[in-house]
Amino acid sequence: MTLLRTLLSGRTTRLAFVAACAVLLVALFAPLLSSWDPDDIDLSQKLQAPSREHLLGTDHLGRDVLARLLHGARASLGSVAVIVAAILLLSLSVGSVAGYAGGMVDAFLMRLCDTFLTFPTFILAMFLIGILGAGMTNVILAIVCTHWAWYARIIRGLVLSLKTREHVLAARVAGTGQFRLVMRHILPGVFPQILVLATLDIGHMMLHVSGLSFLGLGVQPPTAEWGVMINDARQYIWTQPQLLFYPGLAIFVTVMAFNLLGDGLRDALDPVGETGGWGK
Amino acid sequence: MLAVESLELEILRGRPRKVVRNVSFSVPRGRVTCLVGESGCGKSLTCLAILGLLPEAVRRTGGTITIDGERVNDLSPEHLQALRGGKAAMILQNPMSCFDPICTVKSHFLESLAAHGGNPGRLSPEVMPESDLARARRSLAEVGFDSPDDILDAYPFQLSGGMLQRVMVALALLSEIRLLLADEPTTDLDVVSQARILTLLDETRRRHGMGVLLVTHDIGVVARMADFVVVMHKGEVVEQGEVATLFAAPRHAYTRALLQAHLSLYGLSFGDEAVGTVSPEPCLAAATPGPVPEEVRIR
Ligand SMILES: Nc1ncnc2c1ncn2[C@@H]1O[C@H](COP(=O)(O)OP(=O)(O)O)[C@@H](O)[C@H]1O
Ligand SMILES: [Mg+2]
Numbered sequence: 001m002t003l004l005r006t007l008l009s010g011r012t013t014r015l016a017f018v019a020a021c022a023v024l025l026v027a028l029f030a031p032l033l034s035s036w037d038p039d040d041i042d043l044s045q046k047l048q049a050p051s052r053e054h055l056l057g058t059d060h061l062g063r064d065v066l067a068r069l070l071h072g073a074r075a076s077l078g079s080v081a082v083i084v085a086a087i088l089l090l091s092l093s094v095g096s097v098a099g100y101a102g103g104m105v106d107a108f109l110m111r112l113c114d115t116f117l118t119f120p121t122f123i124l125a126m127f128l129i130g131i132l133g134a135g136m137t138n139v140i141l142a143i144v145c146t147h148w149a150w151y152a153r154i155i156r157g158l159v160l161s162l163k164t165r166e167h168v169l170a171a172r173v174a175g176t177g178q179f180r181l182v183m184r185h186i187l188p189g190v191f192p193q194i195l196v197l198a199t200l201d202i203g204h205m206m207l208h209v210s211g212l213s214f215l216g217l218g219v220q221p222p223t224a225e226w227g228v229m230i231n232d233a234r235q236y237i238w239t240q241p242q243l244l245f246y247p248g249l250a251i252f253v254t255v256m257a258f259n260l261l262g263d264g265l266r267d268a269l270d271p272v273g274e275t276g277g278w279g280k
Numbered sequence: 281m282l283a284v285e286s287l288e289l290e291i292l293r294g295r296p297r298k299v300v301r302n303v304s305f306s307v308p309r310g311r312v313t314c315l316v317g318e319s320g321c322g323k324s325l326t327c328l329a330i331l332g333l334l335p336e337a338v339r340r341t342g343g344t345i346t347i348d349g350e351r352v353n354d355l356s357p358e359h360l361q362a363l364r365g366g367k368a369a370m371i372l373q374n375p376m377s378c379f380d381p382i383c384t385v386k387s388h389f390l391e392s393l394a395a396h397g398g399n400p401g402r403l404s405p406e407v408m409p410e411s412d413l414a415r416a417r418r419s420l421a422e423v424g425f426d427s428p429d430d431i432l433d434a435y436p437f438q439l440s441g442g443m444l445q446r447v448m449v450a451l452a453l454l455s456e457i458r459l460l461l462a463d464e465p466t467t468d469l470d471v472v473s474q475a476r477i478l479t480l481l482d483e484t485r486r487r488h489g490m491g492v493l494l495v496t497h498d499i500g501v502v503a504r505m506a507d508f509v510v511v512m513h514k515g516e517v518v519e520q521g522e523v524a525t526l527f528a529a530p531r532h533a534y535t536r537a538l539l540q541a542h543l544s545l546y547g548l549s550f551g552d553e554a555v556g557t558v559s560p561e562p563c564l565a566a567a568t569p570g571p572v573p574e575e576v577r578i579r
Binding site for chain 1: 331333335336361362363364365366369370372374377378379380381382383388391392394395396448451
């Protein structure tokens with residue numbers, strides 16, 4: 001809780017925190033926030049200007065833009081949540097095993113990471129989609145494959161430095177077992193740093209998801225997603241620019257919010273890394 | 281109690297080099313053996329080797345270590361783990377960095393208890409069973425804390441270095457240990473805390489009859505505590521023996537230099553011509569800090 005207070009002491013971070021929470025709430029409660037079905041096509045109502053009925057107007061198929069925007073938060077954040085969870089699971093296990101075990105195990109796992117680090121996200125995504133077909137699952141797979149190794153390397157480095165700390169030695173001297181040592185003395189030291197990294201990366205992942213969806217590789221139309229919406233609006237860029245503007249703004253605000261939040265988190269946690277003085 | 285025979289340790293990083301060569305000594309039950317030597321001569325590595333906790337870059341290339349009749353070299357990792365904190369405990373130099381900053385003192389007790397006969401598995405401080413709690417309290421009271429419960433609830437940064445060092449001794453006393461290794465337990469402490477820790481170690485040894493290996497490079501500490509002295513220099517044992525004999529007639533040049541360096545602090549000298557004839561009394565008198573005044577004794 002004190003961490004939260006430190007975090008929210010900066011104005012920018014406070015704003016970012018509010019924005020990020022707002023996007024999260026929107027994603028959770030999208031169906032309650034708009035009475036329109038985002039996929040409800042009504043060609044007689046296409047490309048309507050904003051009105052009392054359609055607060056942000058309608059798109060080229062007569063769907064309510066606000067409803068699509070709100071539901072788009074679900075697709076974007078939902079997929080990013082899956083990606084982050086998968087990356088953390090993979091990298092925490094691989095990174096901590098490599099860092100803690102050392103020797104051959106470490107060397108092998110790190111070469112494995114190097115292999116994964118050589119794939120650029122977009123190329124691997126296209127490759128996977130070429131083989132397995134377009135779809136969100138494959139995009140998630142591609143992003144996880146190209147990002148987990150970064151995390152694994154960083155976690156390994158943190159574990160390496162943490163395991164030589166004296167309090168870890170002291171715990172071993174007292175007869176603490178390996179598993180407990182890692183779970184209770186090493187990983188808790190890794191989490192804050194990884195939390196910062198993951199928060200900073202949420203925006204980055206979201207751009208990947210939307211970017212790939214924009215290219216038609218990720219979320220498939222007609223599902224409401226911000227990248228898909230921008231793609232749909234492409235043909236109307238001169239006549240109806242607001243159709244591009246709304247999802248663009250949504251992506252911008254969300255990415256910005258998570259980046260600033262990550263920065264704030266890093267600042268709030270930094271003195272901890274220096275002195276080890278938690279929870280004062 | 282502890283016997284180290286021809287211990288040899290090698291550093292693997294870069295060109296392999298031997299940092300500890302042919303080190304042999306023993307620590308009898310109920311006695312204090314002091315291991316002295318300058319920084320970097322391999323004292324800490326020797327201690328770590330005794331508990332099978334050498335860092336990755338260091339390997340034992342020869343020699344045997346026996347604790348209470350058990351060859352440590354032959355033990356399985358599980359047995360070694362049971363040995364640490366069970367039969368043998370170690371106190372480290374810098375108490376401030378030896379506690380996990382995000383865990384209360386209680387969690388540290390809980391962990392040691394879980395490793396040695398307490399209720400296993402339960403690791404949340406809220407559900408610490410009464411029997412374990414009583415053990416922790418008793419142990420803290422033994423090292424001189426009047427209100428153990430306050431200490432149990434404290435985070436490490438809320439306690440001073442001297443207090444943490446006493447907590448470390450209390451942790452070591454949770455099991456009936458036979459051997460206590462203390463790696464420069466007073467180096468990072470202020471003078472008052474130093475005296476208090478030394479008194480505590482001495483009382484503890486007397487009460488529990490364990491063998492103590494006390495690593496130090498402070499001759500004052502040696503004079504006050506030691507029954508036997510082992511002098512290490514550049515990874516080798518250059519001299520060992522009973523403290524009075526060694527102080528009276530140091531044979532090796534390094535031991536002499538060590539004593540001389542210490543005595544010069546007190547404006548005394550230890551001339552070459554006097555060696556062998558001088559009685560140990562002036563050395564000991566100069567080296568021993570006076571009795572601890574009552575008010576700074578453990579509260
Ligand atoms: N983890 C390690 N990796 C490599 N070299 C080490 C390590 N620990 C200690 N050494 C080296 O071993 C030698 C002995 O160290 P140590 O036993 O800590 O000395 P001290 O007598 O001061 O306790 C030193 O020269 C040190 O550089
Ligand atoms: Mg040392």
